[in-house]
Amino acid sequence: MPTAKKSSKYLLQPKKVYAIIILDTTTDVVRQTKEGDVMGISSDIIRGYNDLILLYLLLDGPSYAYEVSKQIKTLTEDKYIIKQTTLYSAFTRLEKNGFVISFDQYADNGKRRTYYRITDQGRRYYYDKVNEWELIKDIVEHFIREY
Secondary structure: OOOOEEOOOOEEOOOOOOEEOOOOOOEEEEEEOOOOOEEEEEHHHHHOOHHHHHHHHHOOOOEEHHHHHHHHHHHOOOOOOOOHHHHHHHHHHHHHOOOEEEEEEEOOOOOEEEEEEEOHHHHHHHHHHHHHHHHHHHHHHOOOOOO
16 A cells, blocks of 8 residues: 655545445535545535535636536536536526526527526625635634644
């Protein structure tokens, strides 16, 4: 077994391969190691950052829900697969708050898709959430012990 490498701040364990398993509605992200250990992230925790995730993906241009969900899965290397109900609820909330606007557009195959575009207010909200995340990371790091 490879030995763990020491970084300047944390003890790094050898990289493990994880798979996503959705156990129930209280956990959106679950990782299972080859050894069978299961680690989950409470849906309450990740839900607080769905807005940040969705707005990030709209910073460079409009997109539709299915494409956004594929990008989340890809960018997180399959560690987070957002549920469709969670995704559409978040887009509805973001639109209601003026952070995104939706519009219909037809694909080459004639299928109608609802696209979402970030607004100026949404950009400001995104950067507020980024600053909030930086503060939270700074606070929580005080309570992380090396092992």
